[in-house]
Every structure is written in structure tokens, then in C-alpha cells.
Amino acid sequence: MSVTPDPTVVEIVNRGWDPRVRMFRVPNEIDTAVIVTDRYVVFVDTMSSPEQAAAVVESVEPLLADRAPLVINTHADWDHAWGNALFETPASALPAPIIASRETGKRLRSREEHDYLAKRQQQEPALANVRLVPPTIEIPSGCTIDGGDMTIELIPTPGHVGDHVSVWIPEIRLLLAGDAAEHPFPYCGEQSNIDVFLQSLRRLRELRPAIVIPCHGGQSNEGLLIRNMQYFNRLDATIRSAQLQRGLEPGWYDKEGDLGEFIGFPFELAVREQGSDPASITDFYRSSHNKAIRAVAARVAAGEPPLTM
Ligand SMILES: [Zn+2]
Structure with a gap:
């Protein structure tokens, strides 16, 4: 070729x-x-x-x-x-x-x-x-x-x-x-x-x-690996506390819409916690954030134990 x-x-x-x-x-x-x-x-x-x-x-x-x-x-x-x-x-x-x-x-x-x-x-x-x-x-x-x-x-x-x-x-x-x-x-x-x-x-x-x-x-550097682990842990903890405090209905994470806003961990905040300016990150990562929330929430709903580092 x-x-x-x-x-x-x-x-x-x-x-x-x-x-x-x-x-x-x-x-x-x-x-x-x-x-x-x-x-x-x-x-x-x-x-x-x-x-x-x-x-x-x-x-x-x-x-x-x-x-x-x-x-x-x-x-x-x-x-x-x-x-x-x-x-x-x-x-x-x-x-x-x-x-x-x-x-x-x-x-x-x-x-x-x-x-x-x-x-x-x-x-x-x-x-x-x-x-x-x-x-x-x-x-x-x-x-x-x-x-x-x-x-x-x-x-x-x-x-x-x-x-x-x-x-x-x-x-x-x-x-x-x-x-x-x-x-x-x-x-x-x-x-x-x-x-x-x-x-x-x-x-x-x-x-x-x-x-x-x-x-x-x-x-x-190594910090990227740590921040990625922290991101999953942060999602897990945020989802569990939202469920406890607000008694989210089963399957809430399958809904359309901005799940980050819904659980109180919006895209902008998540990006800032990763050390970046949200304006510098492409919109692709908005849907990526949504998908990660959905994946972690499904795991929580299945009764899996809390994520650890
Ligand atoms: Zn790739």
C-alpha cells in the first residue's frame, strides 16, 4: 500500500x-x-x-x-x-x-x-x-x-x-x-x-x-495516574452521598441530560479538580464525564463496595 x-x-x-x-x-x-x-x-x-x-x-x-x-x-x-x-x-x-x-x-x-x-x-x-x-x-x-x-x-x-x-x-x-x-x-x-x-x-x-x-x-508524570484514580474515587463518593441524601430513584443514571449537574459534580468542577481550565478542554470530555458517572453509578447500584485508591 x-x-x-x-x-x-x-x-x-x-x-x-x-x-x-x-x-x-x-x-x-x-x-x-x-x-x-x-x-x-x-x-x-x-x-x-x-x-x-x-x-x-x-x-x-x-x-x-x-x-x-x-x-x-x-x-x-x-x-x-x-x-x-x-x-x-x-x-x-x-x-x-x-x-x-x-x-x-x-x-x-x-x-x-x-x-x-x-x-x-x-x-x-x-x-x-x-x-x-x-x-x-x-x-x-x-x-x-x-x-x-x-x-x-x-x-x-x-x-x-x-x-x-x-x-x-x-x-x-x-x-x-x-x-x-x-x-x-x-x-x-x-x-x-x-x-x-x-x-x-x-x-x-x-x-x-x-x-x-x-x-x-x-x-x-505520575500525578496523572494519581489524578485518574482520584477521579474515580471522587465519583464513587459523590454518587453514594447523593443517593444517601436524596434517595435517588433506581436507574437515575440511565436518563438523558447532564448527570454531573444532577449529582452536584459538574464537568467544570471535575476539570478544575484535575488541574485544568474547563475552557481549554474540548466538549468531548463533557460526554466522557457523563459516561464515567453512568459507569460508576451502575457499579454502585449493583451493590459493589466503595472504590479505593
Ligand atoms: Zn484512544
């Missing part, structure tokens, strides 16, 4: 992390990384189309002269794995092993994901060249890649989705969290499990990373 690189992809200015990690961004959509080791150029996620992935490859092309390309998918979501076709072996311009969890492989072969792609392609011409290309190397429970000068550890971190892995580089204490952490809020979709999400955040925190870069929200 040869495609025209998408000009909306930009390289993010390095603000103090090891220069062997290069970061690329589709504004308001995703940040992905390229790890340049002595042996490999490792593409961590492939963005949402081969064109976007091609823009990243173009930026690091000279480094591929004496290093082998490798691809990692943190998970199968569209913004992380829909550029995989650029690396398909042997058909593509830059054939490369694609490493991901077994569950990511399952998802990328599934009827559901194919149907979802077909639906999106009917409306979005930019996705015309997307094909679901599953990993060629599936790892059941993490793995270690020896890059020569740096080690790359894939750590299973389910929660956001069940198939998720994060990428840890111990030599430089840098964590590419994927969607296992996010600013301003961790994202809870239909496939999310909050207890597992929290477990993964704890596991990542135990690494004591110096730098944490998620796929959404920009460069941070």
Missing part, C-alpha cells in the same frame, strides 16, 4: 523527555509515539488511517536505514489501530511485525469491528483506505523487546478496554500509557470495567514513572 501522508499530523515539541522517544499528534484526536532504539524504530499505535501512519513514517524515514521497523498496538480502538494496513506484511510499503495482545487480534478480526468500520467509511472519505489488519505477533500477557540501548516492556493494562497494553521503558522511566490514563478524565466506554481500570492504574503507578505520556491529554 502506498498512500499520501496526511498533513494534519504534526510532531510534538519535546519538553524534556528522552529524545529517542518522538511524539506525533493528530490535533484533538490522538498522540502516538515512535521509540528509536539501536535496533528498532518502534511505532506505538498507527493512528486512524494509513495516511496518518504514513505521515509519522515519513518523519522518521532516515532512521529506518539501519534499524528494523516494529509496530505495537496498545489496543484495537479506531484511533490506535486503523493505520495498521501501512505495515501489512508482505503487501505494504513498510512491512513490519505488528505486536499486540491476543484480545486485540480477536477484536481486529471481529464482525463488530468490521461493521463499525464499514459504517464510519460510509460517512468519512478520509477512512477509505482503512482495512483492519490484525497483529502478526500476539502476546498473551505482555512481553519485553530488547532494543539494544533500551528495553521496551508491554504491560497488560485492561480497563478502558479489555485488550489494552501500556508501554514502559525502564531505562528512562518513561511510560506510554495509551488510554490506560487520560487527561482530564479516564475514558469509560461500553467495554470499560472500572475496577480493572483502577487495578491497571495502580500497577502503572507502582512503576514510579518519571514521565507519563498518554495518547490523549499530553505529557505528564
Whole structure:
């Protein structure tokens, strides 16, 4: 496959992390990384189309002269794995092993994901060249890649989705969290499990990373992991006290409307507690906040014990 690189992809200015990690961004959509080791150029996620992935490859092309390309998918979501076709072996311009969890492989072969792609392609011409290309190397429970000068550890971190892995580089204490952490809020979709999400955040925190870069929200540090955990705990406590004080009717969280206002923990306050100005956060996170409330409330309604850090 040869495609025209998408000009909306930009390289993010390095603000103090090891220069062997290069970061690329589709504004308001995703940040992905390229790890340049002595042996490999490792593409961590492939963005949402081969064109976007091609823009990243173009930026690091000279480094591929004496290093082998490798691809990692943190998970199968569209913004992380829909550029995989650029690396398909042997058909593509830059054939490369694609490493991901077994569950990511399952998802990328599934009827559901194919149907979802077909639906999106009917409306979005930019996705015309997307094909679901599953990993060629599936790892059941993490793995270690020896890059020569740096080690790359894939750590299973389910929660956001069940198939998720994060990428840890111990030599430089840098964590590419994927969607296992996010600013301003961790994202809870239909496939999310909050207890597992929290477990993964704890596991990542135990690494004591110096730098944490998620796929959404920009460069941070260990504080991001802590704030994400606090957010879930805050939601849990707020929902429980609203139920106690106001005796909310069963299934209140399935209603339309602003659940944050309803429980007294509006979006603006939640964003401020995460250390940001609400005006600087896209509206996407309003619905994200609503979804997180719904997920935590369903868990409370099911009689689950209070969340802890
Ligand atoms: Zn994502």
C-alpha cells in the first residue's frame, strides 16, 4: 500500500523527555509515539488511517536505514489501530511485525469491528483506505523487546478496554500509557470495567514513572495516574452521598441530560479538580464525564463496595 501522508499530523515539541522517544499528534484526536532504539524504530499505535501512519513514517524515514521497523498496538480502538494496513506484511510499503495482545487480534478480526468500520467509511472519505489488519505477533500477557540501548516492556493494562497494553521503558522511566490514563478524565466506554481500570492504574503507578505520556491529554508524570484514580474515587463518593441524601430513584443514571449537574459534580468542577481550565478542554470530555458517572453509578447500584485508591 502506498498512500499520501496526511498533513494534519504534526510532531510534538519535546519538553524534556528522552529524545529517542518522538511524539506525533493528530490535533484533538490522538498522540502516538515512535521509540528509536539501536535496533528498532518502534511505532506505538498507527493512528486512524494509513495516511496518518504514513505521515509519522515519513518523519522518521532516515532512521529506518539501519534499524528494523516494529509496530505495537496498545489496543484495537479506531484511533490506535486503523493505520495498521501501512505495515501489512508482505503487501505494504513498510512491512513490519505488528505486536499486540491476543484480545486485540480477536477484536481486529471481529464482525463488530468490521461493521463499525464499514459504517464510519460510509460517512468519512478520509477512512477509505482503512482495512483492519490484525497483529502478526500476539502476546498473551505482555512481553519485553530488547532494543539494544533500551528495553521496551508491554504491560497488560485492561480497563478502558479489555485488550489494552501500556508501554514502559525502564531505562528512562518513561511510560506510554495509551488510554490506560487520560487527561482530564479516564475514558469509560461500553467495554470499560472500572475496577480493572483502577487495578491497571495502580500497577502503572507502582512503576514510579518519571514521565507519563498518554495518547490523549499530553505529557505528564505520575500525578496523572494519581489524578485518574482520584477521579474515580471522587465519583464513587459523590454518587453514594447523593443517593444517601436524596434517595435517588433506581436507574437515575440511565436518563438523558447532564448527570454531573444532577449529582452536584459538574464537568467544570471535575476539570478544575484535575488541574485544568474547563475552557481549554474540548466538549468531548463533557460526554466522557457523563459516561464515567453512568459507569460508576451502575457499579454502585449493583451493590459493589466503595472504590479505593
Ligand atoms: Zn484512544
